[in-house]
Amino acid sequence: MNRNADGSLRASSSNAALLRAAVALAPSGVEVTLYDGLGDLPHFNPDRDGETAPAAVKDWRVRLQASDGVVFSVPEYAHSLPGVLKDALDWVVGSGEFMDKPVALFNASPRGTYAQASLTETLTAMMAKVVPEAPIALQLMGTPLNADRIAADPEMWESRQKYIPATIRGMVTGIEHTAIASPDPHRLAGWYVEHLDFAINYRSSNSQTVFVKAADGSMLEIIESNTADRQALDMKAPGLRHLAIAVSDFDVVYQRLMSKSVSFLTEPEKKGGNSLVFFTDLDGNILHLLQREKPLP
8 A cells, every 4th residue: 555645734735736647647456545634643742752652653653563564645835745735744753653664755846945855854864765766746727727627747657657566565675684604703804894894783682683874775684504514616506606896996996906815707898888807705705806898778
């Protein structure tokens, strides 16, 4: 289920019409509902939270928990968000309903950039997953509006095919991490920190598990293996075969790894403008150092 949230209380809000059009254009098999309870939410007051939270706040939280993703379409007032929407967000900062929740941002006017930027910043701070592929901005100001007219707009039909599914169909946003089993997880984590500029971002309190994170946010989970025995090194054996490490300056990183006596499996080469080489980490896992000339489509 996907939840649409309108940031305006106006009955004839263009943002509400835009969201009703999104409801009409929802892909088959996807249930989209429009949340119209912003006007029932009180001003945020932490003293009223907890067991005594107002009924409207509890309802807002339950609806968010039940949704697979949220689509916002908000007006801009004085270069900022409407106060009623900010109150709604404040009510769920501590309870965490937006944590890891996919979110798309619609905009009834391309001029509403300040509100979009403010909302993006707030949602990011709340650890929501703002879907970069799903921004929709239509020029609807000054036009007699209703959901049917907006739904018939060619740009909205394109959005249905390209952007709405990115937020509400499947909710797959990427690979969160890859796991490696090691006889000594902490030692291997230290290798990634020293050699490849990863940072340790989590240590389990009841196991040897360690997470390390790269500069772009991608993570490795290093868990304790049940044996020290390894399969023969084979770059084309079935299964996951290597991790590709993206770099911004191939030569600099390659020379640094050489100076640390890293074990390389191939010579560095260029293919189609891309610089690459294969090597192994401390445990013998195959790594692929890569600098692309241009990103894959």
